[in-house]
Amino acid sequence: MFHARWFCHGSKTILGELALGQELFLSVGEECRDVPTECIVTKCEAVRLTLNEYASQKWPAEGSYFYWYVLTSSITATVH
Numbered sequence: 001m002f003h004a005r006w007f008c009h010g011s012k013t014i015l016g017e018l019a020l021g022q023e024l025f026l027s028v029g030e031e032c033r034d035v036p037t038e039c040i041v042t043k044c045e046a047v048r049l050t051l052n053e054y055a056s057q058k059w060p061a062e063g064s065y066f067y068w069y070v071l072t073s074s075i076t077a078t079v080h
Contacts (some may be wrong), residue, residue, distance in 0.1 A: 001034045007046060007067060022059055024067040 006027045010019020024046055045064040054068045 001036055003033070004035050005032050007065075020059075022062075022065045024065045026067050 007024040008027055010021075010023040010025065011017055013019060013025055045060070047060045047064060047066045049058070049066045049068040051068065054066075060066050
């Protein structure tokens with residue numbers, strides 16, 4: 001078992017295909033829980049961008065992902 005914070009791929013959010021291909025959203029609340037290690041499929045890199053980095057389109061290298069928004073339980077998201 002391990003304790004995990006979950007990310008959603010942008011395509012799985014209300015943005016759908018409008019989200020960038022490398023963009024993840026950090027989920028909070030009920031998404032943080034203990035998970036069996038057998039659930040791990042592969043490892044990937046997720047880099048947290050500042051608002052300035054996001055606005056300047058300083059994305060990480062291909063094969064890596066980034067996040068700068070945090071999904072909350074309401075419709076709105078917060079910038080971190």
